[in-house]
Every structure is written in C-alpha cells, then in structure tokens.
Amino acid sequence: MRIGIIGAGAMASALGGGWATAGHEVRIGARSADSARALASEVDAIGGAGSDADRASRPVVDVRPATISAAIAFAEVVLFAVPVSALTELLTTHGAELAGKIVIDCTNAFLPDESAPDGVTAFVLSEDAVAERIAAAAPKAHVVKAFNLLAAEVWAGADRVFDGVRLAVPICGDDAAAVQTVARLAEDLALRPFTAGGLHRARYLEATSVFTVGLWFAGLDARAMLPPLSAAFAVADA
Ligand SMILES: NC(=O)c1ccc[n+]([C@@H]2O[C@H](COP(=O)([O-])OP(=O)(O)OC[C@H]3O[C@@H](n4cnc5c(N)ncnc54)[C@H](OP(=O)(O)O)[C@@H]3O)[C@@H](O)[C@H]2O)c1
Numbered sequence: 001m002r003i004g005i006i007g008a009g010a011m012a013s014a015l016g017g018g019w020a021t022a023g024h025e026v027r028i029g030a031r032s033a034d035s036a037r038a039l040a041s042e043v044d045a046i047g048g049a050g051s052d053a054d055r056a057s058r059p060v061v062d063v064r065p066a067t068i069s070a071a072i073a074f075a076e077v078v079l080f081a082v083p084v085s086a087l088t089e090l091l092t093t094h095g096a097e098l099a100g101k102i103v104i105d106c107t108n109a110f111l112p113d114e115s116a117p118d119g120v121t122a123f124v125l126s127e128d129a130v131a132e133r134i135a136a137a138a139p140k141a142h143v144v145k146a147f148n149l150l151a152a153e154v155w156a157g158a159d160r161v162f163d164g165v166r167l168a169v170p171i172c173g174d175d176a177a178a179v180q181t182v183a184r185l186a187e188d189l190a191l192r193p194f195t196a197g198g199l200h201r202a203r204y205l206e207a208t209s210v211f212t213v214g215l216w217f218a219g220l221d222a223r224a225m226l227p228p229l230s231a232a233f234a235v236a237d238a
Helices: 010-021 033-047 052-056 068-074 084-098 130-137 152-156 176-187 199-217
Strands: 002-006 025-029 062-066 077-080 102-105 110-112 123-125 142-145 168-173 192-195
Touching: 002 010, 002 068, 010 025, 010 033, 010 062, 010 077, 010 152, 025 033, 025 068, 033 062, 062 068, 068 084, 077 084, 077 176, 084 130, 102 130, 102 176, 110 199, 123 199, 130 142, 130 199, 142 176, 142 199, 168 176, 168 199, 176 192
Parallel strands: 002 025, 002 077, 025 062, 077 102, 102 142, 168 192
Antiparallel strands: 110 123, 142 168
C-alpha cells in the first residue's frame, strides 16, 4: 500500500518504520526538506533492519522524502502525524488534495493542565473532536481515528502482547472500507484492531487518551481499571 506520512517526528518514525518493515511504500512529507530527508532515512533504516535472511524474506523497502503535496498525491493512505496546532494551516493548504484518500488521524489536542499541583504532569484537551474537525475541513477524505492512545515508543517497540493479551488499536471512522484498510495496517504492526464505531465516536478516543495519560503520569496503571470481557457487565447475553 502507498502511505504518505505528514510530519517527521516521533509518530511518523514509529508508525512509518513499522509499515516500511511490513513492505508498504512510504513517503515522508514535511514542511522542511531536511526533516523529510532525515526521517525518511531513519524510517528506511528501520524498514531494512534485521539479518540478511530477515530482509530477504520481506519486500524491498521503499521509503522516500517528499513535499507534503507530493506525499499526499502519492498516497492511498495519509497519516497526519503533526501537532493539532498545525492542522488549520495544513488543511487550508492541502485539504482539497485529500479528496478520495484515507486519512489516519493519530493526533491529540493536549495542553498542560494548569490546575495540576506543582510538579505533577497532567493534560487537558484544547478541543474535544479533532477528527471530526479534520473531516469537516476535508469532506471528500475518509477520515479514520487510530493510534492516538499510546506513546510513539509503544508503537515503535517490539512488545505486542502484555499479560497474554495482544495490544489492541481502537479505530473509529464512517467509511467501512477505510476502517478495514486501517485495521489491516494495524495488523501489519502485529496489533489487534478494534473497530469502534463511526467518526462521531473518535472524540471518546481523544478523551480516553488524555485521561489515561494523566493516570500514567500519576504512576497509576490505567489497565487495572478494566476487568476482562468476561467480567464486564455491558456484555450482551450470548
Ligand atoms: N509522541 C507520542 O507519543 C504521541 C502519541 C499519540 C499521539 N500523538 C500525536 O501525534 C501527533 C504527532 O506527534 P509527534 O510526537 O510525532 O510530534 P513531533 O515529534 O513533535 O513531530 C511533529 C512533526 O510535525 C511537524 N509540524 C509541526 N507544525 C507543522 C506545520 N504547521 N505543518 C507541517 N508540519 C508541521 C514538525 O515539523 P518540524 O520538524 O518542521 O517542526 C514535526 O515533524 C501529535 O498530534 C500528537 O498529539 C503523539
């Protein structure tokens, strides 16, 4: 699949590296040509890592730097891996270029929580429905929210199964084919996709992110809040 990544930071590296390893063609589109080149080289190296035998068993890695417009034009799937503060400018300039593309929104509108006690790291959201805003600004794109819940280090890491449970990626979007495509891209990263409803539900993923990150920064294990499926009351009777 042809993937265009907009942004050249931590998420671009983590997800781009995984997709390059899985054999997808990746273009890194950044506002600075130097950043695009540097990140493309990093992602190319991730995609090409491993032994000779590993590499021989995988498709040839194809990762290149690009302008933002060229990365979008190349792509079937575009990943927005930029700060939320960049979206207005990005969508104003490039929104029309996204027509017909699947756009993965992994962004979170985090701001420091000014009410947190001194020395405590916590965040609030500067807005509560970023994915819906992207969809409104690029109405001909198929916007899908995914990969916003966990740190780039987790996506870049090798661990995928914790306490016997494969790490899941909730995915929200209105276009069923786009959601399925993103689900396959999650599987390509050895993750388990959870299709989690329409784009109107993406705001809950955004809220979940800021809430769980607050718990983790407080040293609390967010996972401990949730019982296994078999003990959850909301399960429909079989
Ligand atoms: N990092 C995480 O653990 C994590 C986890 C989940 C979700 N997210 C979300 O993912 C998104 C990206 O995070 P990140 O950690 O990858 O950020 P990052 O490392 O700071 O990288 C952000 C990238 O966006 C580019 N950028 C900034 N303003 C731009 C603009 N106006 N136009 C085009 N490009 C612009 C930056 O380019 P320059 O280099 O030119 O500044 C940089 O390449 C954010 O919305 C974040 O909330 C992050």
